[in-house]
Amino acid sequence: MESLTKTQDRDAKRSKTESETELPQDNEEIRTLKEQYESLISKKKSLQRELENVMPQRLASSLMQEVTGGKLPDYTTSALQREVLVRAVKTAEKRKHEDILWAYRLAGLSAKVEGTTAMLTIETSRSGQYFEPFYLELKFADKIHIGHHTVPYFIPLKSIASSHLNSNAKLFVSTVHRHLNAYVSRRQQAYDTQQQHKDWISGRVDASYAVDYVHFTLKPIGALEEPLEVRLLYTDLKSSLPEVVKITPKDAQTVHAGVKRWCRQQKVTFKEQQLPEAVTILILSLTGTN
CATH class of the missing domain: 3.30.457 (Copper Amine Oxidase; Chain A, domain 1)
Incomplete structure (x- = not known):
């Protein structure tokens, strides 16, 4: 009987010892579960903040792109919110x-x-x-x-x-x-030049469709015995004045150097004045009546 009692006491102690050795393992599992739980709570709060702050902007942006096409995103939280957002976008x-x-x-x-x-x-x-x-x-x-x-x-x-x-x-x-x-200004300048100076122009004033290139020939005027070729290039289509001007005697090889120099000096006039006015100034300087 005494031997049985001692045996039971030993078993009880062994059971208690085993229980005590298993407890730390249980505590480790509890800590792991707790950490996972806290992580899930943190993610939940993060998602809530995104829903409160980011999603409305994202939703509005999506609606701005899709509302006119009759499509709406699927992540609106309620019919009322959906209607309010659509009205706001419109x-x-x-x-x-x-x-x-x-x-x-x-x-x-x-x-x-x-x-x-x-x-x-x-x-x-x-x-x-x-x-x-x-x-x-x-x-x-x-x-x-x-x-x-x-x-x-x-x-x-x-x-x-x-x-x-x-x-x-x-x-x-x-x-x-x-x-x-x-464009209209360049076109009308070419037209007005033809009309106002037709007696001085040989042939007609030629221009490209965009009137960014204009060419005409002036008849011999005053002391200038050679016809003058006038070429204008408008490199900036927002401008009504030419950027490139070329004024040359038709037979430049036989013309005196002083005439060529005079032609170069006239370029400034065409770059600063409307075309009809520039031609008038050129004619007056050749006839000596300016």
Whole structure:
């Protein structure tokens, strides 16, 4: 009996010892679980902050791109929030369009708006006289796109739009306006020169379609016995004055060096004056009546 009691005591101690040796392992598992739990809590809080701060911006950005196409992202949290965001995006788009049209009106242009399309009328003039208008259609979607237009092909419309249309509407329209006004001015200068000085011009004033190159020949005038060839090159299509001027006697090899020097001196006049006025000054200097 005593032996049995001792055996039971030994078993109890052994069980207690084993239990005590297993406890640290259990504590390690508990710590691991606790760390995982805290990590999940941290991730949850991080996601909540993203939902509160980042997601609305991301959602609005996505809506700005997709709302006009009839598609909406799937991560809106409720129908009410979805409706509010759609209204906000449409309002922002409307204000953006209004700002652009306001910029056009500042430039003296008119615009007719129908839905998501605006038709601009760009007037041209020279010396207070109005000439033909040009038309430019803009389509508003996620970005502004150019639709139909009557802008001449030689004006770099796509390049101007790529640089300014969606970033600086006022600069875009003013740049296009400058190109068109400069073109009309060059064209009318060539026409007026032909009309005003036809008695002094041999043949006609020739010009490229963009009127960025002009050529004509002046008849012998005064002491100048040789016809004068006048060539003008407009390298900047936003300008109505030439950057390159060449005035040469038709038979330059037989002309006195003083005449050639005089021709070079006349270049400044053509670079500073409108073409009809520059030709008038040239003629007057040759006839000695200036």
